[in-house]
Amino acid sequence: MAKKEIILTGDRPTGPLHLGHFVGSLRSRVELQESCDQYVMIADMQALTDHAKEAEKVRASVFQVALDYLAVGIDPAQSTLCIQSCIPALSELTMYYLNLVTWNRLKHNPTVKQEIVQKGFGESVPAGFMTYPISQAADITAFRATLVPVGEDQKPMIEQTNEVVRAFNRTYKCDVLVEAKALIPKIARLPGIDGQAKMSKSLNNAIYLSDGPDKVAKKVKKMYTDPNHLRVEDPGKVEGNPVFSYLDAFGTDLEKIAELKTHYERGGLGDGTVKKYLLEVFLEFLEPIHKRRANFENDEAGVMEILKKGTEKANETASKTLSAVKRAIGVDYFL
């Protein structure tokens, strides 16, 4: 029997999750939990690396993100839901790994370099932010993850992790740590409602999984379409038109969608009509999610219990890795 793949995935809790998260990662987590040993981590410590001054937002988002997970169907009986800050071994592993990476190497991490520009840190990059790829290496290796679902732009993070793995095993003449593979999703990114290439909280162009019907309706109404499609009778563009990207991603009646596309391109189909249909599609998609979310929302203690249980399991695994790591280094005085 082939060994089960172990997956580590998760999110920084800096706000609720949106449809982009669903398409990019949540959906595949629900699928993967059937066949893989999946850890879904709420990375609150990583969130603090660039939100140290907004810790309240991080704290509040932990519960919201957990609700989003449960609402989309991540099943605590199949996936291990855990909170990063409650797993001390992750910090300890980070400390040992930091000695095996040069300062220069951290400086040249392409993902971090790009994020520093995006976040406008200037000269004030927090040291914790510069070192977070090593904290991620600790997360991945702690659970002996073999697969890590990431976007294309996050591939350098997995490379950094594997560099740490090889450096550790080489330095301490062991095979304690396991290399991981990036699992890049096939699906293209979901655009924002403003037509930008990426749906993103920071771009303020997202539809959240927790958005109620009224909010969704409002967002659909002001949604960007083809700016040259001025009159109903004009031919419209489907490509780059988020309305159709969303129909492709969430619609189930493929025939109808194909028809709408042809009609739109030919002319004679108003944006209002397509948007009306899109809203139906969204509400149908979101209804079971909202239902499950509401149930869990009313049971905060139950949700926290799920996180506690998952975190306990995660702690067991991570502690075992830490013990093996400390034994390999030789700092296992009382183990």
Place this chain on the structure above:
Amino acid sequence: MAKKEIILTGDRPTGPLHLGHFVGSLRSRVELQESCDQYVMIADMQALTDHAKEAEKVRASVFQVALDYLAVGIDPAQSTLCIQSCIPALSELTMYYLNLVTWNRLKHNPTVKQEIVQKGFGESVPAGFMTYPISQAADITAFRATLVPVGEDQKPMIEQTNEVVRAFNRTYKCDVLVEAKALIPKIARLPGIDGQAKMSKSLNNAIYLSDGPDKVAKKVKKMYTDPNHLRVEDPGKVEGNPVFSYLDAFGTDLEKIAELKTHYERGGLGDGTVKKYLLEVFLEFLEPIHKRRANFENDEAGVMEILKKGTEKANETASKTLSAVKRAIGVDYFL
């Protein structure tokens, strides 16, 4: 009643301790333990920041350093002897503090800058080494230390710690962390047996506390004196002459030492005669230390038990600080 000062002190276990350590720190620890609440930490994780590839040396030195501590009279009933890597809270605190310090600030730490040159790291400075001042801030604050005995050159470390303390209390609107004061020893540095200003393992000019009488005799024999004192009848220089520095530091018969100095400066006193006396002084000083060391050396389990007990107490204190820190940040889900 004035509150007791809390002291954090310790050493990187990268080899046995020498007479320079005794004069610079060990002696005052033996005195301070009477009136202060003193934690003496064997900083093995810090040692790994620049000895990741010599972990075996670090491991072996932990026991040797503990023996040195016990041999000079650090009393486990008065001081808390502990091992850094067995106190997970220290790693966790480091992670939270790293978010409150900029990458640039770390780069400009004068002590670290100097050490990078001394250690010849070139472009390959380990990230763990660059960040060790923050790990030190974690050590100091974890035990709520109010006094940290350091050399003049280590003062920037205490400044960095206090910057973290202020940033933390300001950011999380609390007074959880306590500022510490540097306790700079009055005593000048002990020179090396080669006449260099500092006795140091890396300069290979040290007399170790564990050196037996024969080894000490050999080291005294080849000790640097006044290079212009060629014939017995020549006048000799006392200043900058390590033989006299050692007599000042370890001799008890002050009258005799004053006499020897005058005679040496006048001429007519051979180096051999002074060295013979110095050897007597050394052996008298080292005898009780060697006796205690031998007793403990034969009881490895007993020594490890002392370290275990101390580490347990240290863990209690550090865990309390970590809980307060996590509560202040808000990541105290299950506390």
